[in-house]
Amino acid sequence: MNEQRRQILEMLAEGKITADEAERLITALERSQPEPPPAGATGPKTRPRYLRVLVTWVDDTVGGEPGRINVRVPLQLLRAGVRLATLVPPQALTRANDALSRSGVPIDLTQLKPQDLEELVEHLEEVDIDLDEPSSTVKVFCE
Known part of the structure; x- marks a missing residue:
């Protein structure tokens, strides 16, 4: 798990953000991630x-x-x-x-x-x- 995702989950656990806000943040975080490797590349599915x-x-x-x-x-x-x-x-x-x-x-x-x-x-x-x-x-x- 990356550090940004962990911070979002910690804020959720501490009640600083709602579950909907956490979901939106995680979705935005995933969109900003680099593209997955091309098909045929080795790694976990x-x-x-x-x-x-x-x-x-x-x-x-x-x-x-x-x-x-x-x-x-x-x-x-x-x-x-x-x-x-x-x-x-x-x-x-x-x-x-x-x-x-x-x-x-x-x-x-x-x-x-x-x-x-x-x-x-x-x-x-x-x-x-x-x-x-x-x-x-x-x-x-x-x-």
């Missing part, structure tokens, strides 16, 4: 923090203009959502499953477990997405 979906394409209907979608979702948000789902009464989950199924989303929320999310994150490195449009690309990964 860090826990992914974000799920990223990048989509690029060339739109032939607009004169070949490139398009780009870049979605970055904090994995902590997904982890918290999975943990919160365990607090929902089974009857509500059954009703939600029925509504999802009617909408064409066959997910069983009663079977959603935190360890399942971690396993999904570990396997995202193996995701391949095939597209019919040669000028389009989709990348899904954790960082």
